[in-house]
Amino acid sequence: MAPPFSRPAVLFVKLILLGLVVAVGTWIALARWTMTPRNVTYAPVPQPIPFSHKHHVADDGIDCRYCHTAVENSATAGMPSTSVCLSCHSQLFLDSPLLAKLHESARTGKPIHWVRVHDLPDFVYFEHDIHVNKGVACIECHGRVDQMPITWRTASLEMQWCLRCHRDAPSHVRPLNEVLSMAPQKPLSAEEIRQLNRLYKLRDAQALTNCSTCHR
Numbered sequence: 001m002a003p004p005f006s007r008p009a010v011l012f013v014k015l016i017l018l019g020l021v022v023a024v025g026t027w028i029a030l031a032r033w034t035m036t037p038r039n040v041t042y043a044p045v046p047q048p049i050p051f052s053h054k055h056h057v058a059d060d061g062i063d064c065r066y067c068h069t070a071v072e073n074s075a076t077a078g079m080p081s082t083s084v085c086l087s088c089h090s091q092l093f094l095d096s097p098l099l100a101k102l103h104e105s106a107r108t109g110k111p112i113h114w115v116r117v118h119d120l121p122d123f124v125y126f127e128h129d130i131h132v133n134k135g136v137a138c139i140e141c142h143g144r145v146d147q148m149p150i151t152w153r154t155a156s157l158e159m160q161w162c163l164r165c166h167r168d169a170p171s172h173v174r175p176l177n178e179v180l181s182m183a184p185q186k187p188l189s190a191e192e193i194r195q196l197n198r199l200y201k202l203r204d205a206q207a208l209t210n211c212s213t214c215h216r
């Protein structure tokens with residue numbers, strides 16, 4: 001008696017099953033990989049010059065944009081050049097040993113190499129300007145920088161961290177005049193949130209969690 005299915009048909013079904021198993025396996029592995037928290041350190045990052053945001057922001061009241069000039073109009077916030085520091089330190093604390101590297105940089109013309117505190121992988125697309133111009137405050141992502149004698153990070157920068165906010169963007173935005181403020185944020189009323197939503201024309205969670213928003 002002839003078998004009920006021809007050999008090529010059986011092979012075909014086996015291949016499909018195998019394909020399915022591989023696909024499901026890959027999916028689960030990828031999902032677990034993206035969900036597992038990485039070892040993130042929140043320790044202060046040693047820098048060539050022990051720069052203190054606490055001194056410069058909280059005590060001296062210098063605006064973030066004095067040093068991070070591009071934060072409102074480009075993808076990166078930008079780091080201060082030696083000449084920005086010298087606008088004060090060509091007179092202030094001239095003899096401080098802590099500033100020896102600054103004056104060396106001014107003499108040689110070699111920029112200071114600040115060690116990165118935050119560093120996203122290259123395959124992630126991130127822009128400061130869109131966040132800052134749509135009312136997401138520095139403090140939401142960087143914490144109380146004004147209290148840091150040496151800078152550290154307060155957010156994991158993992159995908160889940162981005163997604164948690166993108167799923168519920170309306171409750172994370174502030175009026176534009178509060179974006180740079182380091183004061184603890186007071187809660188907004190439902191009406192204020194509605195108004196901000198209209199102002200910023202926020203897209204819905206589906207659009208903001210779409211893979212191509214951050215991987216393009």
Ligand code: HEC
Nearest residue numbers: 051056057062063064067114115116117118138142145151
């Ligand atoms: C007087 C200049 C100055 C001012 C004002 C200033 N910063 Fe900075 N900022 C620096 C320097 C220099 C560094 C690099 C050294 C470090 O990481 O501490 C830095 C680093 C940072 C970093 C870490 C960057 C990285 O490597 O990932 C963040 C975040 C940051 N600043 C946020 C702010 C915020 C928010 C404000 C305003 C509340 C502010 N800064 C005001 C000079 C300044």
Ligand code: HEC
Nearest residue numbers: 049050051055059060062080084085087088093096098099
């Ligand atoms: C607008 C003026 C201003 C600018 C710009 C500025 N500083 Fe300062 N800096 C100060 C003042 C004022 C102090 C004293 C701070 C205090 O004790 O409150 C200080 C203190 C310091 C000290 C501590 C010195 C000591 O001996 O205790 C270091 C280090 C320093 N600044 C580095 C920097 C660097 C690096 C930059 C550029 C990224 C910079 N500063 C930009 C005003 C400035």
Ligand code: HEC
Nearest residue numbers: 064068071076077078118119120126131132136137138141
């Ligand atoms: C939505 C979250 C978010 C907000 C809001 C935000 N940042 Fe950042 N910031 C980041 C991330 C993420 C990085 C790392 C970017 C990278 O590695 O490409 C970063 C990096 C930086 C850096 C290092 C230089 C650079 O551009 O990579 C500085 C300085 C900085 N931010 C300052 C600020 C200041 C000042 C504000 C407020 C005006 C601010 N940030 C608001 C998330 C944010």
Ligand code: HEC
Nearest residue numbers: 125126130134136140161162165169172201202203213214
């Ligand atoms: C605290 C809230 C918050 C966090 C955290 C956050 N975002 Fe956003 N993001 C927003 C808001 C609000 C918008 C503006 C949404 C709109 O325009 O509809 C936005 C917009 C964007 C856009 C622009 C989308 C477009 O199509 O123009 C990109 C890209 C983006 N975010 C990437 C990221 C990445 C990557 C991270 C994590 C490293 C991140 N965001 C973390 C709130 C956040």
Ligand code: HEC
Nearest residue numbers: 033034121124157158159162163166208209210211213214
């Ligand atoms: C709001 C921004 C955002 C969106 C939307 C987003 N990702 Fe990511 N993704 C990130 C960030 C940030 C990282 C880097 C995480 C890290 O370094 O730990 C990342 C990393 C990854 C990685 C590498 C594994 C890892 O965790 O390091 C994969 C794979 C990935 N994303 C797939 C996706 C897929 C698939 C989607 C759509 C379902 C998606 N992402 C949507 C921000 C986003």
